Amino acid sequence: MLEITTLTHAYAGRTVLALDAWQVAAGEHWLLLGPSGSGKSTLLHIVAGLLRPSGGSVRLAGTDLYALPAGERDRRRGRSVGIVFQRLHLLEALSVLQNLALAQSLAGQPVDRRHLADLLSRLGLSERAAAKPAALSRGEAQRVALARALVNRPQLLLADEPTSSLDDDNADRALDLLTGEAKAVGAALIVATHDARAAARFVRHLTLPKAT
Amino acid sequence: MSALALAWAFLRHRPIEALVTLCLAALAVGTMVVLLLLDAELKGRLTRDLKGIDLVVGAKGSPLQLILSAVFHLDVPTGNIDRAQAEAVANHRLVARAVPLALGDSLAGFRIVGTTADYVALQGGRLAAGRLWQDELQAVLGASVARRLGLGLGDRFVGSHGLGAGGGHGHDEHPFEVVGVLAATGGSLDRVILTAVESVWRVHERKPGPARTGIGGIQPAEARDELTALLVVYRSPMAAAVLPRWINSETSMQAASPATEAARLFALVGFALDAFRGFAYLLFTTSALGLFAALYGALRQRQYDLAIMRAVGASRWRLFGQLLLEGGLIGLAGAGLGLLVGHLAAWGLATWLAASQQVPLSGLGWQWQELLPAGGAMLLAVLAALPAAWRAYRLDVAAVLART
Ligand SMILES: Nc1ncnc2c1ncn2[C@@H]1O[C@H](COP(=O)(O)OP(=O)(O)OP(=O)(O)O)[C@@H](O)[C@H]1O
Ligand SMILES: [Mg+2]
Helix, strand or coil: CEEEEEEEEEECCEEEEEEEEEEECCCCEEEEECCCCCCHHHHHHHHHCCCCCCEEEEEECCEEHHHCCHHHHHHHHHHHEEEECCCCCCCCCCCHHHHHHHHHHHCCCCCCHHHHHHHHHHCCCHHHCCCCHHHCCHHHHHHHHHHHHHCCCCCEEEEECCCCCCCHHHHHHHHHHHHHHHHHHCCEEEEECCCHHHHHHCCEEEECCCCC | CCHHHHHHHHHHHCHHHHHHHHHHHHHHHHHHHHHHHHHHHHHHHHHHHHCCCCEEEEECCCHHHHHHHHCCCCCCCCCCEEHHHHHHHHCCCCEEEEEEEEEEEEECCEEEEEECHHHHHHCCCCEEEECCCCCCCEEEECHHHHHHHCCCCCCEECCEECCCCCCCCECCCCCEEEEEEECCCCCHHHHEEEEEHHHHHHHHCCCCCCCCCCHHHCCCCCCCCEECEEEEEECCCCHHHHHHHHHHHHCCEEEECHHHHHHHHHHHHHHHHHHHHHHHHHHHHHHHHHHHHHHHHCHHHHHHHHHHHHHCCCCHHHHHHHHHHHHHHHHHHHHHHHHHHHHHHHHHHHHHHHHHHCCCCCCCCCCHHHHHHHHHHHHHHHHHHHHHHHHHHHCCHHHHHHCC
């Protein structure tokens, strides 16, 4: 599903990421570990098609992502990759429902109200559909961000530090949701974190070394 | 969720900057529309009134004043002319037609004009009811006069001395009878009361007392040997070379060319309009700069929104287009509001001018040229959004999203 070979990335000549080979099969759950500055976020952005690596290749479902024209790469990200950020970045101008609808239409899909309603009710957000993000609790906002990542039934779900600002209970619940939902849509899941609490829940670990 | 719905949501989320720039654009467009409408209507009316009149002959004085008073019934006349001299002009072999005008009295601000039936024909008038005057003290009302004063066939009224709205003393002993009402022409004919020249003379005959001076210091054409002005139609183009010179040098009258004076008037009015136009351009510039600042300045706050849009599948071009759309929407709303405000203001201004200054404008109507400032506002808005759109296009999504 995801196939990475001889990947390197450097910012202004400083190499922060070097990954010889890594394969993620469909539906697999991975934990991406490493100290701060080891390039976890960088790797996720590269995998999502948001950041062209300095070297190496990223194949997503058989296609070399960075051989595609930029517009095609954007479309592919919209349709097959869902991303949850540590800072949730919900669009404040839009309601919860509109945030989801936007993700659907920006990916080039028609807005499917039934699907959105189902998703919201599955995440316990039906009541909050019309609310603006500013009115949500942290837990609710987290679930909206997850719902947005799931809207287009991605093959690959990426989460960058989904638990770092949460207490133990909420961190547990967030991880439950992520893994549960990934399983429900059959998506491969990659969670980047330096939070040791998550380690025990994942069988597959990739640990990035601290950049030299 | 369509691009339009999204743009609308963004604009509504931060409405102040959008509203301010929108209002500035609307003011700019509105000002241009007012200028266009009033300018076009004024020119249209003046040209229609002047149509067919080759020369205006009256007492010496300002030629512009002579034209304004004799053709548009706006200014006070320059004085009176000698009837014998006027007849010499009328009988000149190069003159096809000469229409006499005798002014002096008014009714509620509307002038009573002593003339002949030729005047109605010259101004393109047509009877809506009744007939033309056949005898002294019979009057035919212009359309606006009949409507505003509520007078109809068979009604009687007395004119008051002078041309001002308040009028001088009344001529109670000489009531006029309304025998006809004209159809509206859109010209100054609508605002006058027509009667025979002899009626004007008759009203002012053997008047007792000292009141020889009319309102505004104007002598009414009161003696049987006086007229106020003569509207002349040439028999041949050659007349233009001969008649004015002859009248100006050989008689105590002056000859004024409507074409020349109208051009002078347009130039005068045009100068004032240019000043307003400059003001409108200033507004255009201000609104464009305001829009640029609003969109560009908001980018810092919006970078996460834009980055997220990219993360969920939007292309660079989509963000570029989204920002141009926001600019375009503000431009469109500004243009629409501007057209509305412009038409309302033109109507209001014209109504006020008509009521207070007797300038016959309606402010209604429509000019295709209005589309220019409206389209210009939209184009300018899109241009003002370009820098912001370009920054959005260039946005380094990964760098923005990595920032915590
Ligand atoms: N846009 C950028 N320009 C320059 N340097 C960058 C940029 N983004 C990240 N870096 C640097 O690259 C290195 C890796 O950053 P990255 O964010 O991938 O690490 P990380 O493992 O996600 O760290 P953390 O656990 O703190 O989130 C860091 O040293 C960081 O300072
Ligand atoms: Mg990180």
